[in-house]
Amino acid sequence: MSQFIVGLTGGIGSGKTTVANMFADLGIDIVDADIIAREVVEPNSAGLAKISAHFGPNILNKDSSLNRAKLRDIVFKNENEKNWLNQLLHPLIRAQMINQCNLAQSKYCILAVPLLLENKLQSLVNRVLVTDCNTNTQISRASHRDKNSAAQIKQIMAAQLDRETRITYADDIINTELILTQIRAICENLHQNYLKLAN
Template sequence: MAKFIVGLTGGIGSGKTTVANLFAELGITLVDADIVAREVVAKGSEGLTRIIEHFGADVCQNDGSLNRIALREIIFNQPHQRDWLNNLLHPMIRNTMLKQVQQADSAYVIMVVPLLFENGLDKLVNTTLVVDVDPKLQISRTSERDKVASTQVEQIILSQMPREQRLSKADDIIDNQGQLNALRSKVASLHHKYLELAKTPN
C-alpha cells in the first residue's frame, strides 16, 4: 500500500529538526534528506566511488571518506561541476528516501527536506508542512547554533526560496516562535489530522 507522506520543510534556523523530533516522539518514522545525503556518499558507497572517479583522489580523505571541503571548493566556482554532482546525487538521494519511506511501519511518514520546493521533491509527498519563524529569529538562532556571523546566515537565507513563496506553497504551517509546549500541541493536532488523512484512500 502506498505510504502517506508529509513533506516537512522550512528555512534555515526555523526549527525543522525540533518539529520532526516531536513527530518522532509520537511514533512517526522520519526520513531525513540531510542524513540520506551523507549516506549516499559514505565510505565505500557507489556515490563516493563515482565522485572520486570524476574529481580524482584529492576529494578523498586519508581514511577513504569524502573530503567535503575539497569538493566544495571545486564545485563552488564551477557551475558545470556542481551540475554534474547534483545530477549524480539527487536521483540517489530521492531513490534512497523513497525506499526508506516504503520500509517505514508508522501510519504515515515525515520526509524532512530543507529544499523540498526548490528541488521539486514536493511532487513525492501527499501534503506539505512548513515550519516558519520571523527572519530576525532565523538569523539569531542560526548564528548562535552554528557560531557563524549573521551576514553569512543572511546570505544562506537569500539563497533559499523567499519566505512568502514557501508559505504560499504550504498545505500546513507551524509558527515556531513560541515555547516548546505550544509547539508540542500544534504537532499533536497535526498528527491527528495526518492520521485521518492516511486512512483515506489517495
C-alpha cells in the same frame, strides 16, 4: 508509495529538526534527506567513488571519507561542477527517500527535506508542512548552531526560496517562534489530523 507522506520543509534555522523530533516522539517514522545525503557518499559507496574519480583523490580525507568543506568550496565557485554533482546525487537521494518512505511502519511518515520545494519534490508527498519563523531568528539560530557568520547564513538563505513564496506552498504551517510547549501542542493536533487523512 502507498504510504501517506507529509513533507516537512523550511528555511535554514527554521526549526525543522525540533518539529521532526516531536513527531518522532509521537511514534512517527522520520525519513531525513540530510541523513540520506550523507549516506550516499559514505566510504565505499558508489556515489563517493564517482565523486573521487571526477574531482580526484584530493577530495578525500585521510580516512577515505569525503572532505565536505573542500567539495563545498569547489562547487560554490563553479556552477558546472555544482550541476555535475547535483545530477549525480539527486537521483541517488531521491531513490533512497522513496525506498525509506515505503519501508516506514507508522500510519504516516514525515519526509524531512530542507529543499523540498526548491528541488520540486512536492510530487513525492501528500501534504507540505512548513516550519516558519522570522528571518532574524533564522540567522541567529543557524549561525549559533553551525558556527557560521551571519553573512554565510544569509548566502545560504539567498539560495533558498524566500519565506513568502515557501508559505504559499504550505498545507500546514508551524510558527517556531512559539515556546516549545505550544509547538508540541500544534504537532499533536496535526498528528491527529494526519492520522485521519492517512486512513
